[in-house]
Structures are given as C-alpha cells and as structure tokens.
Amino acid sequence: MTNHVSVDVTDGFHLVIDALKHNDIDTIFGLVGIPITDLARLAQAEGMRFIGFRHEQNAGNAAAIAGYMTQKPGICLTVSAPGFLNGLTALANATTNCFPMILISGSSEREIVDLQQGDYEEMDQLNAAKPYAKASYRINKAEDIGVGVARAIRAAVSGRPGGVYLDLPAQLLAQTIEAGHAKRSLIKVVDPVPRQLPAPDSVQRALALLKGAKKPLILLGKGAAYAQADDDIRALVERTGIPYLPMSMAKGLLPDTHPQSASAARSYVLAEADVVVLIGARLNWLLAHGKGKTWGKPKQFVQIDISPTEIDSNVAIAAPLIGDIGSCVAALLDGLDGAGIARPDAEWLGPIAERKEQNTAKMAALLNRDVAPMNFHTALRAIRDVLKQHPDINLVNEGANTLDYARSIVDQYQPRKRFDSGTWGIMGIGMGYAIGAAVVSGKPVVAIEGDSAFGFSGMELETICRYELPVTTIIFNNNGVYRGTDVNPTGGKDVAPTVFVKNARYDKMIEAFGGIGYHVTSPEELTRALSEAIAAGKPALINAVIDETAGTESGRLTNLNPQSNAKK
Ligand SMILES: Nc1ncnc2c1ncn2[C@@H]1O[C@H](COP(=O)(O)OP(=O)(O)O)[C@@H](O)[C@H]1O
Numbered sequence: 066m067t068n069h070v071s072v073d074v075t076d077g078f079h080l081v082i083d084a085l086k087h088n089d090i091d092t093i094f095g096l097v098g099i100p101i102t103d104l105a106r107l108a109q110a111e112g113m114r115f116i117g118f119r120h121e122q123n124a125g126n127a128a129a130i131a132g133y134m135t136q137k138p139g140i141c142l143t144v145s146a147p148g149f150l151n152g153l154t155a156l157a158n159a160t161t162n163c164f165p166m167i168l169i170s171g172s173s174e175r176e177i178v179d180l181q182q183g184d185y186e187e188m189d190q191l192n193a194a195k196p197y198a199k200a201s202y203r204i205n206k207a208e209d210i211g212v213g214v215a216r217a218i219r220a221a222v223s224g225r226p227g228g229v230y231l232d233l234p235a236q237l238l239a240q241t242i243e244a245g246h247a248k249r250s251l252i253k254v255v256d257p258v259p260r261q262l263p264a265p266d267s268v269q270r271a272l273a274l275l276k277g278a279k280k281p282l283i284l285l286g287k288g289a290a291y292a293q294a295d296d297d298i299r300a301l302v303e304r305t306g307i308p309y310l311p312m313s314m315a316k317g318l319l320p321d322t323h324p325q326s327a328s329a330a331r332s333y334v335l336a337e338a339d340v341v342v343l344i345g346a347r348l349n350w351l352l353a354h355g356k357g358k359t360w361g362k363p364k365q366f367v368q369i370d371i372s373p374t375e376i377d378s379n380v381a382i383a384a385p386l387i388g389d390i391g392s393c394v395a396a397l398l399d400g401l402d403g404a405g406i407a408r409p410d411a412e413w414l415g416p417i418a419e420r421k422e423q424n425t426a427k428m429a430a431l432l433n434r435d436v437a438p439m440n441f442h443t444a445l446r447a448i449r450d451v452l453k454q455h456p457d458i459n460l461v462n463e464g465a466n467t468l469d470y471a472r473s474i475v476d477q478y479q480p481r482k483r484f485d486s487g488t489w490g491i492m493g494i495g496m497g498y499a500i501g502a503a504v505v506s507g508k509p510v511v512a513i514e515g516d517s518a519f520g521f522s523g524m525e526l527e528t529i530c531r532y533e534l535p536v537t538t539i540i541f542n543n544n545g546v547y548r549g550t551d552v553n554p555t556g557g558k559d560v561a562p563t564v565f566v567k568n569a570r571y572d573k574m575i576e577a578f579g580g581i582g583y584h585v586t587s588p589e590e591l592t593r594a595l596s597e598a599i600a601a602g603k604p605a606l607i608n609a610v611i612d613e614t615a616g617t618e619s620g621r622l623t624n625l626n627p628q629s630n631a632k633k
C-alpha cells in the first residue's frame with residue numbers, strides 16, 4: 066500500500082507577494098502581460114493594491130514618487146524586454162533623483178537568453194539595467210526570493226536612495242517550494258536606513274565656517290525634503306536667522322511666504338553670499354555647477370550629504386558633513402549655542418529685503434495684468450490664489466515655461482507636496498507622479514502641465530478615471546512645444562517641428578473616460594473651474610488657452626540650446 070503524505074507547498078508567485086507584504090509593501094504600480102499577469106492578479110487577491118497603467122514608464126514614475134513621499138521603495142511591475150525598457154526610463158530617472166523604487170520585471174530563461182535563441186520578448190535585462198540602476202539582482206531559485214526582495218529593498222533606501230532592478234525569470238514564478246521552508250526563507254529587512262552620524266570634527270568645522278560668515282545662505286534641496294527632518298531643518302533656519310533658498314522640490318519645507326525665504330532675491334543672494342550651506346542639494350546644472358556669474362564672488366560651501374563622493378563634484382567644499390540629513394542637522398543644532406554664531410545683520414538682510422520687495426512688485430505687475438488671451442503669468446496667478454486655500458494639495462508640474470514660471474509663482478506651504486521634472490528636467494512625469502501622489506496620500510492632486518509635456522503621459526487620464534482619483538490636470542495650451550507660432554520655412558504643408566493642432570480641446574479627452582472637462586480662456590474662468598474641480602474631488606481636466614506667442618523657447622534654458630553655425 067502506498068502512503069500518500071500530503072506536503073503543503075507554495076510557489077514563486079505567492080512567495081514574491083509574501084516577501085513584499087512581509088516588508089509592509091502594500092501597493093504595486095504596473096502593466097500586466099506574460100509572464101506577470103497572474104502575479105498582478107494574485108497581489109490584488111492577497112489584499113495588495115495593484116494600479117494598472119497604460120504605459121510602463123508612467124507606472125515606474127508613480128512608483129518613484131511613492132518612494133520619495135514615503136521613504137519606502139515604490140514597486141513597479143512590468144513584462145519582459147519592451148515592458149522592462151519602458152520602465153527603465155523611470156528607473157533611471159529615480160536613480161538620478163535619488164528616489165527609492167524597485168522595478169520588477171519578468172524575464173526569459175537564462176539558458177535561452179545566454180544562447181540568444183530568440184525567446185518571446187527576449188532580452189538580457191539584468192545587464193541592460195545595470196548602468197541606470199543603483200543595484201540590479203536576478204532571482205533564479207524560489208528559496209532565494211526572500212533574500213532577493215530584502216536586498217532590493219535595502220539597496221533602494223539605504224545610503225543615497227535610488228532605483229533597483231529585480232529580474233524574475235518566468236520559470237522562477239512557477240517553481241514550487243515546501244510552504245514551511247518558504248515561510249522561513251522570508252526576510253523582514255531590519256533598519257534598512259540606519260542613521261549615519263557626521264564626524265564631530267566635521268560638525269565643528271562647519272560651525273566655525275558659519276561663525277566667520279557675514280553673508281550666510283542656506284540652500285535646501287529635495288534631499289532635505291526627502292529626509293523628513295522638517296522640524297530640525299526649520300529650527301536651523303529660524304535659530305540662526307540665516308536666509309534660505311529652497312530648490313523646487315524642497316519648496317514647502319518652510320512655507321514659501323516665510324520671512325527668511327530669499328527666493329524673491331535668488332540672483333542677489335547666490336552672487337553675494339560668502340558662506341553657503343547646501344542641505345541635500347547638488348551643485349549640478351540646476352545651480353550652475355557652483356561657479357560662474359550666477360555665483361559671483363568667491364564663496365565657501367558647507368555641504369550636508371549622505372554621499373561622500375558628491376563632495377567636490379563641481380567646486381571645492383570647505384566643510385563637508387557626511388551623514389543622513391536628520392543626523393547632520395541635529396548635530397549642528399546641538400553645537401549652535403556654543404559656536405558663537407551671530408545672527409546675520411542688516412548689512413546682509415537689508416539688501417535682501419529691498420530686492421525681495423522690488424522683485425515681488427515687478428512680478429505682481431505681471432501677474433495682475435489684464436490681458437487676453439491669458440498668458441503664463443495671469444493663469445498662474447489664478448492657480449496660485451486657489452491653491453493658497455488648499456495648502457495640503459499635491460502639486461505636479463512639468464513643461465518649459467509652464468515649469469519655470471510655476472516654480473516661482475505658485476507657493477508651497479507644506480513639505481513633499483511639489484513634484485516636478487527634477488534633476489534631469491525630464492518631460493513625461495506628469496500623470497505618473499499625479500497617480501502615485503494621489504494613491505499614496507489619498508489627497509487631491511493638481512497637475513500643471515505644458516501641452517507638450519502632458520502629451521508624454523496623457524493616456525493615463527483613463528487610469529486616473531478608472532481609479533476615480535482626485536486629480537485635476539491643468540493643461541497650458543499654447544499650441545505647441547514652448548509656443549505655437551513657429552512656421553515651416555519652406556512653406557510646405559508640414560507644420561513646424563514645435564507646433565501642435567491649433568486650439569486642441571484636451572478637455573474632450575477626459576470626457577471620453579467619464580472625467581470632467583473644462584475649457585477656460587480667462588483667469589476668472591480658470592479660478593472657477595479649478596475651485597469646482599478640487600471641491601468635486603473627481604478626475605478633471607482644465608484646458609487653459611494660453612497666448613501662443615507668450616512662451617520662450619526652452620523656457621529659462623535657452624542658454625543650453627546650441628547655436629547652429631550653418632549658413633542661413
Ligand atoms: N536622507 C538623506 N541624507 C543626506 N543626504 C541625502 C538624503 N537623501 C538624499 N540625499 C542627498 O540629497 C541630494 C539631493 O540633491 P538634488 O537631487 O540635486 O536636489 P535638488 O535638485 O533639489 O538640488 C543628493 O546628493 C543625495 O545624495
């Protein structure tokens with residue numbers, strides 16, 4: 066007689082889900098297909114949220130912004146080869162911006178890939194990911210799923226956060242494993258983001274530099290926002306009395322209306338400061354690499370960063386503080402009282418106040434002009450005034466002029482509420498970030514989009530409607546990339562490279578999916594539509610007609626356009 070002993074088994078599909086849930090991950094952003102459709106179904110069946118997108122890049126962007134908002138890696142799930150490649154752009158953007166996310170892609174079997182035998186959607190994904198990911202891992206055995214997921218989580222969030230690739234060959238998911246063994250193989254990541262305290266002498270060096278400063282400036286980057294050390298950062302600014310500048314995604318760490326904000330005198334303080342404290346900000350192209358006329362007189366830098374190799378990347382850093390921002394700022398605060406640092410005097414603060422007053426008055430004149438059609442300024446003044454009533458709204462922003470002007474006109478009042486094109490200046494983050502922010506926060510999102518920028522991810526309007534997310538998309542419709550007035554010099558029938566369909570009605574797009582569409586041509590109409598859409602809390606799109614002559618090519622980046630030397 067045969068003894069049938071029933072063995073309780075599980076499989077790779079279930080073990081991947083168990084490993085994610087074991088580490089308190091509850092949401093996956095992705096797009097189904099062979100070999101991961103059943104993984105998505107199972108995730109949902111096991112109580113996780115699976116948010117299905119129309120393009121993997123947008124799912125990856127949603128995962129990346131979820132990581133930035135929560136300090137836990139956002140998860141993006143794609144099919145192999147083309148789906149993986151679509152997600153790879155978002156993974157690379159996450160790594161560039163120091164956002165923690167994990168791109169999980171199904172893949173072909175090693176034996177087929179390595180012999181290049183032409184599998185369905187065959188690609189050596191692990192090696193393709195390596196140049197753009199902070200770390201890349203492949204799991205070949207079901208018993209290693211617990212380790213692989215744990216390593217991916219730790220790699221994404223520890224040290225300088227970034228994007229991690231996790232490769233799951235199709236066969237792995239179908240592998241079975243004894244249930245008890247499977248359970249024991251799971252790893253709950255312990256202290257994935259350990260505090261990294263700065264060396265005491267580095268703290269003293271920084272305090273000594275500040276003690277000698279006559280014109281100090283604090284510059285807050287999105288690393289400072291990501292660190293979630295909000296109270297200590299505010300205390301450092303307010304206890305020292307030092308003026309500060311927030312980079313775009315650091316806006317709201319202190320309210321933009323804070324008296325020590327020097328944003329309205331940005332050019333003056335960058336050029337005149339003698340000691341600059343960089344907190345989670347890189348001296349990259351966004352800060353003119355720390356040199357040239359933007360920075361005027363020679364100055365000395367204190368730089369707080371978790372990455373030692375960021376120091377001296379562009380210019381010499383006199384006082385590096387290496388560690389996590391929370392620990393570094395806390396250490397500075399602890400040493401402040403004994404450091405003998407005087408608050409800045411009127412010689413520094415006076416001229417800043419004057420320039421703030423002058424520049425604010427100039428801007429007010431632009432914002433309050435009574436012009437038709439609307440331009441970037443008059444539209445953004447209307448949006449600014451509505452959002453002032455809703456300080457907890459998440460704001461997504463991309464475009465050229467739309468990005469540049471919104472960054473300086475629309476105030477932020479709370480940290481980690483503004484999500485934009487970031488370090489790369491990438492277009493296409495709009496709807497992915499909007500969905501990610503809405504899913505993570507449960508709060509309304511307003512996306513201020515150039516019409517070209519919107520086009521990169523516009524199909525996700527259907528995703529927004531499908532999940533009934535409170536996202537209001539405002540399209541600054543000026544009939545083209547930067548502006549809508551270019552012409553084809555040959556007189557031929559093709560429009561110029563930067564021109565779109567004139568007077569397009571993007572508001573009709575969202576109506577196709579059951580959303581609410583508005584078409585507005587004045588700040589008053591824009592105010593009404595935006596207020597109504599926010600109150601409704603449903604998917605909405607406002608097609609804002611903007612003067613097609615108002616834009617500047619490449620916004621504030623015209624200096625980056627190479628000049629053709631070809632004879633005209
Ligand atoms: N928790 C943290 N502690 C210390 N540094 C951090 C932390 N998180 C991110 N960073 C650093 O913050 C910096 C962010 O710089 P960047 O993305 O250029 O900001 P911004 O574009 O706003 O100036 C990166 O160099 C990154 O290493």
Ligand SMILES: Cc1ncc(Cc2csc(CCOP(=O)(O)OP(=O)(O)O)c2C)c(N)n1
Binds near residue numbers: 464493517541546619
């Ligand atoms: C992935 C990618 N592809 C192209 C580009 C280049 C670009 C930078 S800004 C921009 C759009 C500008 O037009 P838009 O209408 O959105 O903005 P506005 O001036 O406010 O009217 C493009 C195409 C970038 N940055 N990323």
